[in-house]
Amino acid sequence: MLFACSPSQPTQAGAPPNILFISIDSLRPDHLGCYGYQKPTSPFIDSLATKGVRFENAVSTTSWTLPSHASMFTGLLGKTHGLVDNGMSLSEDQVTLAELLKGEGYHTAGFFGGPYLHPTFGLHQGFDHYESCMSNAFDGLSGDQVRDVEMSATPPSHTDITGPRTQERVAAWAAGRVAQGDSKPFFLFLHMWDVHYDFNPPDPFREMFVDPKYAGPADGRLMHNQAIRPGMAQEDLDHVLALYDGEIRFTDEILKRIFADLQAKGLLENTLILLTSDHGEEFLEHDNVGHNKTLFDEVLRIPLIACWTGNIEPGQVVRDQVQLVDLMPTFASFAGFNGKLPSQGVDISPLLAGRSMPARDALSGLFIDGMSLRALRSNERKVLRIDDSQPSVFVNLAKYPKEEFQVMIYPESPRGQKRREAGQRELEAALRRAELFKEILDRRAPNSIELTEDMRAELSGLGYLGKDDPSEEQED
Numbered sequence: 186m187l188f189a190c191s192p193s194q195p196t197q198a199g200a201p202p203n204i205l206f207i208s209i210d211s212l213r214p215d216h217l218g219c220y221g222y223q224k225p226t227s228p229f230i231d232s233l234a235t236k237g238v239r240f241e242n243a244v245s246t247t248s249w250t251l252p253s254h255a256s257m258f259t260g261l262l263g264k265t266h267g268l269v270d271n272g273m274s275l276s277e278d279q280v281t282l283a284e285l286l287k288g289e290g291y292h293t294a295g296f297f298g299g300p301y302l303h304p305t306f307g308l309h310q311g312f313d314h315y316e317s318c319m320s321n322a323f324d325g326l327s328g329d330q331v332r333d334v335e336m337s338a339t340p341p342s343h344t345d346i347t348g349p350r351t352q353e354r355v356a357a358w359a360a361g362r363v364a365q366g367d368s369k370p371f372f373l374f375l376h377m378w379d380v381h382y383d384f385n386p387p388d389p390f391r392e393m394f395v396d397p398k399y400a401g402p403a404d405g406r407l408m409h410n411q412a413i414r415p416g417m418a419q420e421d422l423d424h425v426l427a428l429y430d431g432e433i434r435f436t437d438e439i440l441k442r443i444f445a446d447l448q449a450k451g452l453l454e455n456t457l458i459l460l461t462s463d464h465g466e467e468f469l470e471h472d473n474v475g476h477n478k479t480l481f482d483e484v485l486r487i488p489l490i491a492c493w494t495g496n497i498e499p500g501q502v503v504r505d506q507v508q509l510v511d512l513m514p515t516f517a518s519f520a521g522f523n524g525k526l527p528s529q530g531v532d533i534s535p536l537l538a539g540r541s542m543p544a545r546d547a548l549s550g551l552f553i554d555g556m557s558l559r560a561l562r563s564n565e566r567k568v569l570r571i572d573d574s575q576p577s578v579f580v581n582l583a584k585y586p587k588e589e590f591q592v593m594i595y596p597e598s599p600r601g602q603k604r605r606e607a608g609q610r611e612l613e614a615a616l617r618r619a620e621l622f623k624e625i626l627d628r629r630a631p632n633s634i635e636l637t638e639d640m641r642a643e644l645s646g647l648g649y650l651g652k653d654d655p656s657e658e659q660e661d
């Protein structure tokens with residue numbers, strides 16, 4: 186009823202592909218070579234981009250790990266899937282990507298390095314095999330203890346490395362699959378955690394990008410560190426960034442090794458690979474560090490790279506804006522799913538095939554610690570609302586790509602005011618659509634919702650309503 190996957194994927198003649206889905210936590214696209222970064226942080230990831238499609242403008246639904254992964258796995262915005270705070274767990278009622286693919290005959294395996302992917306938060310739903318690669322400090326802890334430790338001031342996971350564990354455990358899973366001669370297609374999900382602060386890459390990555398003469402107070406501790414503050418010396422900030430870059434290069438190397446192992450075992454044949462992140466990272470662009478504080482582009486923009494040898498034309502760059510919620514319907518489409526899938530994203534496989542799609546705004550939100558931030562973004566503009574009680578701010582991204590906040594709002598010209606008011610109306614309309622979508626999904630009884638003709642037309646235009654009477658569509 187709410188969304189039907191279109192059968193418009195690049196090519197789909199043969200068996201459904203294996204799916205290898207990689208989420209590198211906290212990875213900013215502008216720190217990758219394929220996105221124009223000047224330092225050699227990502228030779229392996231760059232090679233994936235060369236083999237497939239790189240999305241220039243991919244955005245997250247929020248700016249922190251838990252709700253972002255829930256959006257990846259459900260195709261729903263934060264307020265719709267409901268997993269927006271760290272005291273919560275994903276409802277069993279939600280259909281996850283792993284559940285959907287399992288239903289399509291896939292073997293589903295997930296490996297995670299960060300605590301928010303722990304089963305206590307509910308993102309394990311649908312995985313046949315789901316394995317922790319977190320810091321050993323979490324071994325033997327109950328779900329509640331994992332939650333407590335992660336929410337403590339200095340979680341051990343942030344000071345440890347987890348990539349080698351992921352490599353080792355994925356290799357063991359792959360060997361088991363080969364030994365069993367499993368012929369089912371697989372869905373393999375990897376959550377890579379090391380790029381998340383703090384930045385403690387092992388040698389030789391620790392030294393790779395730092396100034397060897399640096400002797401200042403900064404180190405890889407991004408949080409709870411007096412040296413990290415607005416106005417800090419550029420050379421200190423550069424040192425922090427160099428350690429962040431070291432983590433990226435370290436993770437790039439781990440991925441290279443994982444891929445080499447899968448390749449050697451024959452598991453990369455007919456495999457769709459998709460690499461992304463859950464959010465970016467702030468390095469004082471707006472006086473904050475880390476993430477889950479704002480919805481500026483330094484945390485909203487994420488890398489998105491997809492390749493599938495023989496099926497996706499190599500070397501493509503797509504400038505259309507795409508969103509994390511698009512991944513679920515897109516994977517469903519590639520897996521040959523023909524059912525009805527409620528999603529606030531759309532199947533972007535036409536873009537992967539070099540075709541065009543209508544431009545869409547991306548709605549993002551942040552609802553933690555009493556905050557209620559909203560953003561509505563296109564490639565040209567962003568409408569930001571810092572709090573639901575505040576008027577929104579209009580950002581002309583073409584003129585202010587760095588979202589210089591004060592410059593944007595003062596002084597406000599009559600033209601500026603007009604644009605801001607128009608933006609505010611667009612944001613409110615998008616929020617209304619999202620609320621309506623949630624209401625329909627929650628009730629699964631669309632006839633009980635009173636839709637105005639305008640609303641019906643809006644939802645229909647977005648692909649949320651089928652052509653038929655919604656009352657016929659209550660089954661799933």
Ligand SMILES: [Zn+2]
Nearest residue numbers: 210211250463
């Ligand atoms: Zn994260």
